[in-house]
Amino acid sequence: MAVRRIRTLGDPVLRQRALAVADFDAPLRRLVADLSETLADADGAGLAAPQIGVGLRVFVYRVLDEASPAFGTIRHLVNPVLVEQAESQIEDEEGCLSIPGVSYPLARPERVVASGFDCHGEPLRVEGTERLARCIAHETDHLDGVLFIDRLDTERRTLREIRELVLDGEMVRVRVSPHQPLM
């Protein structure tokens, strides 16, 4: 296992649609282990394979766990599909390990159900509400090259457009209020 470098905004891998996992083999289990270790190291809520430069449909996420109340437990999902999304939405602060230092309120379904597989190819079904629902939706978006800033309203999206001006994969930090006109 290894802590891998987390790719940040401007890295093209974050904008590519990830491929479905076909082989539930040892390299997949290593990928899940690396994702888990990298998520733990970053103290995040979730991490998708493209965020460590791997274009496969896999993510890990952290759930509360009474056995480990301080940190919780990291679980994974391979080839996830959102099979149910509640119409009712909750707005909450959302961020991303690939866009450090930025968070915005964003509405997401208050409940989602995802189906997929574990790293041995066994079918899994995950139901999440509130923060977990948000996390599952956010990580599934990553597998389609979608970032949470894409889902912000138009006013806040101007910030995204500025931030997408990147050189050599380096994120350009531009301090602009999301409520301020550009010109």
Ligand SMILES: [Zn+2]
């Ligand atoms: Zn993210």
